[in-house]
Amino acid sequence: MEQRIGSSSQPLEGAGFDPAFIPGLTSPASRPTEEDEPEQKPEVAETEEAGTASADTAEAAPSEQEEDTEVDGPVFEASDRRARLVADHRGVRLSLDDQECEFRWDEIGAVETETARFGKRYTVTVHTPDRRWYPIEIEAPARSHFKEWDAQLDAVLDAYFEEDAG
Incomplete structure (x- = not known):
């Protein structure tokens, strides 16, 4: 007859051991900063910055407005x-x-x-x-x-x- 030495219990999983187990409990990953981005050629960076700045502003504006404006609904x-x-x-x-x-x-x-x-x-x-x-x-x-x-x-x-x- 074979016997195992040691614990036969499985490792525990769940919120008590892993906070990421619960959706919404941990904060979302942060956006990369300028220091994290790779170096680009100056002339390419200037043209891309001009194009992406307006796109970033357009994307960020609705979310900022949504949080700042009061919704006329029940709370x-x-x-x-x-x-x-x-x-x-x-x-x-x-x-x-x-x-x-x-x-x-x-x-x-x-x-x-x-x-x-x-x-x-x-x-x-x-x-x-x-x-x-x-x-x-x-x-x-x-x-x-x-x-x-x-x-x-x-x-x-x-x-x-x-x-x-x-």
């Missing part, structure tokens, strides 16, 4: 001393202490709310289509805020969240 925001939840036209953003994650509306399968039977905890869980869920608990100043928060979150979900009919 839900709830926070306590540690946790914060924001739902608006861009999606849902969850923050707990120094950890943050952001979900665009097309990355969300469902949003579920739950209130504690006793106490003042308001739990919002974001479900993704790949069967993962991300709950956040926010302590309300009073239990009377639960109905108000449910109504505000429902208004945001009705305005921006589209369920696939099929």
